[in-house]
Amino acid sequence: MKKVDRRKVLAGMSAGALALGLGARPLRAAKIEVTVAHGSPLKHVIAAQGVQPWMDRVTELTGGAVKFNYYPAGQIAKLKELLSALQSGVADFVPVPVGYVSDKLPLNGVSMLPGLGGSSQAIVTAHSDQLADGGALAKEFASQDCDPLWVMAFPPYQIVSTGDPIKTVDDFKGKVIRSAGGSMNLVINALGASPAEIPVSDMYVALERGTVGATISALSSLKPYKVDEIMKAASTNGSFGTFVNIFCGNAKKMASLPKEIRDAMVQAGKDTQTSASTFMDNEVGGLIKEFEGAGKTMYAFAPDQLKAINAELAKVQDEWVKRLADRGLPADKVLAKFRELTAS
Incomplete structure (x- = not known):
């Protein structure tokens, strides 16, 4: 360029x-x-x-x-x-x-x-x-x-797949899912899938070649990397973390x-x-409508499945604190303050 x-x-x-x-x-x-x-x-x-x-x-x-x-x-x-x-x-x-x-x-x-x-x-x-x-x-x-x-x-990340919609906890099992690294690896592991650390610039190729079958991503990141062209489905009400x-x-x-x-x-x-x-x-609402209009399956997790998924994801925060505490870092205090700030 x-x-x-x-x-x-x-x-x-x-x-x-x-x-x-x-x-x-x-x-x-x-x-x-x-x-x-x-x-x-x-x-x-x-x-x-x-x-x-x-x-x-x-x-x-x-x-x-x-x-x-x-x-x-x-x-x-x-x-x-x-x-x-x-x-x-x-x-x-x-x-x-x-x-x-x-x-x-x-x-x-x-x-x-x-x-x-x-x-x-x-x-x-x-x-x-x-x-x-x-x-x-x-x-x-x-x-x-x-x-x-x-x-x-970004607003909370969603699960985006090039195959069938991933709608239940069991659907995650055995999947290889693209990750940006860090706590996103913990999220994917908690759901029974395997993370593959791949930069966002290589996300399209990894999905196209089948190296991974899904990615956790912001909806706003899909079009710039042309992932919307090859994706088949994406959730709309998950809370799989974000990228900062x-x-x-x-x-x-x-x-x-x-x-x-x-x-x-x-x-x-x-x-x-x-x-x-x-x-x-x-932007989120408009993107959902746009992707639906392009024939993509945009879906909300059923209440029971969302509850089950969030129960698994709650363990990620604890695991994150433990890993960093083992390195002598005050992760518990940082997380407690962040919870307080987001709650307010």
Whole structure:
């Protein structure tokens, strides 16, 4: 993919009344250059509702004082490489996919657990609040030289299959299901299936070739990766966890920026977090109707089966706490706080 050159776009943009009280003039004569990268298609919600709006909002708040060198869709770093790219300085800002780096950010996987929060907004608010309190979640990012700016989490994941609908606990038995890693592996194991850790960029090929027969995914991730073309069925009322991306800046780069620029980036992050979660929550109903119209079987689990599935998934939270506690990590406190925040 050819490098996206945003200079002409940014040069033509002008900010209105700046939230930082700086009027409509740029913050300084010389533009500050930063490099932004991600590993998702341009039409994916991470790019279209996350990274791009964040850059646009920073441009608005700073009067165009920041020049973005933008490398989308894995141009300089694949999904699993984004954290390393940020730490090495190859990129200054990236959305860190928590599930792909659970070895380095284990406690931040709490928001990916099943049964915590019924919407994108509930999940991102709880995670963002815990990051803001400077506790264990924030310390994990600090140890990786990252400054979190905003959180993006999908609405609760559903089970998507290329074969018959998976409607009961017994239907899961023996299945090989694509996983993004981390706590999603625990979810799949709890249901009697076998997880296959496969990056989302390879999800289509794995399903098409029959390497896996199903995936746990957000409905909004299906079209960007063309999974909607080969899927036959998907649930609508499950709560199989979610996937979380946390948009971060390289800590040294952030520290080098003028305070007014940092403040603009933080405010842009807050605005983007709110707008993205609202968009994703509102999108679910429309996607269900669209997939039904394309001949896909979209189904709700029967109450007795949903109860049985959730009973198995409840064990995942306990297993997650145990595994991390064995490593000396305060997973019980992190989970208790997250439950409190999502409940409120």
